[in-house]
Amino acid sequence: MELNKSLPGQLKLFNFAKKEISLSGIYQIIDFPKISEIASNKKDNVRVDLSFYLKNNKTPCVDGIIQLDIVLACQRCLEDLSIELKVNFNLAFLRHEQQFEELDSHYEIYIIEEEELATHDLISDEILLSIPMVPSHDYNCLKEINEQEIVMEKSENPFTILKNIQKADSGKE
Numbered sequence: 001m002e003l004n005k006s007l008p009g010q011l012k013l014f015n016f017a018k019k020e021i022s023l024s025g026i027y028q029i030i031d032f033p034k035i036s037e038i039a040s041n042k043k044d045n046v047r048v049d050l051s052f053y054l055k056n057n058k059t060p061c062v063d064g065i066i067q068l069d070i071v072l073a074c075q076r077c078l079e080d081l082s083i084e085l086k087v088n089f090n091l092a093f094l095r096h097e098q099q100f101e102e103l104d105s106h107y108e109i110y111i112i113e114e115e116e117l118a119t120h121d122l123i124s125d126e127i128l129l130s131i132p133m134v135p136s137h138d139y140n141c142l143k144e145i146n147e148q149e150i151v152m153e154k155s156e157n158p159f160t161i162l163k164n165i166q167k168a169d170s171g172k173e
């Protein structure tokens with residue numbers, strides 16, 4: 001089992017890209033404070049795969065996939081909302097804005113000051129970008145909660161139960 005393997009703390013962008021290094025790591029949500037703040041499943045895994053390469057012989061790039069299930073509070077009903085995230089990204093690390101036009105438009109541009117980038121920052125940013133601004137259930141969850149309450153009220157009414165028994169009996173005949 002290699003469940004605890006993790007990526008290096010710093011990504012040496014040019015160096016990794018030149019060597020075309022591919023890295024995989026498994027973290028827990030709790031490893032990323034900004035994510036952990038809003039997620040209730042803090043012990044669940046975050047799987048990260050990164051492949052580095054040089055574009056045009058000079059621009060370090062990384063293709064990445066981050067996979068996790070995240071449990072957030074629905075902004076409509078405040079109940080748990082589980083979202084399966086699979087974040088695919090293609091980043092190009094540039095020092096100068098002039099290089100923009102030489103790259104395909106599917107690259108997200110990351111302007112860097114230094115050759116190294118903190119792995120946690122990169123992962124944390126990409127996850128935050130992929131979380132919906134206002135997470136909410138994709139059905140009318142407030143309506144469902146109201147209906148559940150009505151059903152509970154009804155079942156507490158002995159007359160309703162009696163009616164149901166009568167119905168069941170008549171159904172057998």
Ligand SMILES: [Zn+2]
Pocket residue numbers: 074075076077078079136137141142
């Ligand atoms: Zn909801």
